[in-house]
Amino acid sequence: MGQGTQMRAHLCGIRTAWTEAGRASEAVAEIADSFAGADPVQIVAFFSPDYDPDELNRTFRERFPSAAVTGCTMSGGFSPAGGLDRGLVAIAFPRRGFRIVSTLLDAIDHLDVERTAGAVRALRRTLEVGSTGDTTDHRFALSLIDGLANAEETVVSAIGWALDGIPLVGGSAGDDLTFRDTVLLHDGSIHRNAAVVILVETEFPVQIFKSDNFEPTGTKFVVTASDDEKRIVHELNAEPAAREYAMAVGLDPETLSPMSFAAYPLAVKIGGEYFCRSIRRMNADGSLSFFCAIDEGVVLTLAQPRDIVAATRAELSRLDEALGGIDLVIGFECILRRLDAESRQVRHGIADLYRLYNVVGFETYGEQYRSMHLNQTFTGIAIGRSAPEPAARLP
Structure with a gap:
């Protein structure tokens, strides 16, 4: 194991490891050394956008020839040891106790919904072949989506429709808020403008979740001019969008930044519940x-933020009780949540919780939860510690 690499073995058999090595090949080599003796069926990896993706992909093939490898660029990672501003975070699923299948969805900016739903249904049928007993509560789906394709809503809706009740969580690939190039890794190849769906069946108890830390105020904005395809709002309340937003939060439009957007999020009400719609950036024309x-x-x-540490603690504590003890959490957290925690100087409190509950994952450009695409949210899958009866073990 490399000097800067850390690894954790979990009761369910999953191993997690993370490193801040400078080069892609060094990072994968260190992860491989930390997984020595394991024979994973699937590796899920989150990596810095400054790594050479071809070098990363090649080294993964060399070091893990018998494992499926899926991953994406991140805007930072997190682990039980705390946050990583750069590096590689890897999750290795064992062959025993887990059955895993995956598929790639390409050209997602012009998604064929029927074709996508058909691919996901076929994947679900593949998982069901050889399945033993009632496994409804022991299945989940992970999605990794190109965060610059502006297609998450369509993709998640099509996937959710075809999953037929299998719960979905996931994240949009990021690139450190540069918005230049987000990359997916799957089946030995590099992909852009794509998404990956991973279906997992396990003998361990699992539960998906979402957590946010904002509440609505009485201040409302109507979108009066927008470019829906590009996700650009030109006017709010018939006024230039950036100026109207800045006036409402008491800031100079010229000073608006990702920190501002993290501190003063916007939300939309759907079915009686509020969901965040975060601002990516202010454009030169004031949109x-x-x-x-x-x-x-x-x-x-x-919206106005609540105590992010308290909200996260409450959700993880609820999951811990529901599962009879958390073994591992695979999480997807909005990059704006991290910025907000940093600005309020409470990131250490979040790190303490992630250490306590074995949380590992990456910071995203958006989060998926069931059939919805969200912002400024923490979503994920919690896996319980419960040891199953020997007769119920998966092959």
């Missing part, structure tokens, strides 16, 4: 680009 789809006529509500 605002969003991480989520925004249609003309939508009413946005200014």
Whole structure:
């Protein structure tokens, strides 16, 4: 194991490891050394956008010839040891106790919904072949989506439709808020403008979740001019979008930054519940680009943050009780949540929780939960510690 690499073995058999090695080949080599003796069926990896993806892909093939490898670029990672501003985070699923299948969805900016749903249904049928007993509560789906394709809503809706009740969580690939190039890794190849769906069946108890830390205020905005395809809002309340937003939060439009957007999120009400619609950046013409789809006529509500540490602790504690003890959490957290935690100087409190509950994952340009694409949210899958009866073990 490399000097800067850390690894953790979990009761369910999954191993997690993370490193901040400078080169892609060094990072994969260190991860491989930390997984020595394991024979994983699937590796899921999150990696810095400054790594050479071809070098990363080649080294993964060399070091893990018998494992399926899927991954994406991140805007930072996190682990039980704390946050990683750069590096590689890897999750190795064992062959015993887990059955895993995956598929790639390409050209997602012009997604064929029927074709996509058909591919996911076929994947689900593959998972069901050889399945033993009632495994409904022991299945979940992970999605990794190109965060610059502006297609998450369509992709997640099509996947959710075809999963027929299998719960889905996931994240959009990021690139450290540069918005230049997000990359997916799957089946020995590099992909852009794509998504990957991984279906997992396990003998261990699992539960998906989402957690946010904002609440609505009385301040409302109506989107009065927008470019829906590009997720750009030109006007709010018939005024230039950035200026109207800045006035509402008491800031100079010229000073708006990702920190501002993290501190003063916007939300939309769907089915009686509020969901965040985060601003990506202010454009030179005074318009605002969003991480989520925004249609003309939508009413946005200014939200105010609650205690992010308390909200996260409450959700992880609930999961811990529901599962009879958390063994591992695979998480997808919005990059704006990290920025907000840093600005409020509470990132160490989040790190303490991730250490306590064995949370590992990456910081995203958007989060998926069931059939929805979200922002400024922490989603994921919690895996319980419960040891199954020997007769129920998966092959």
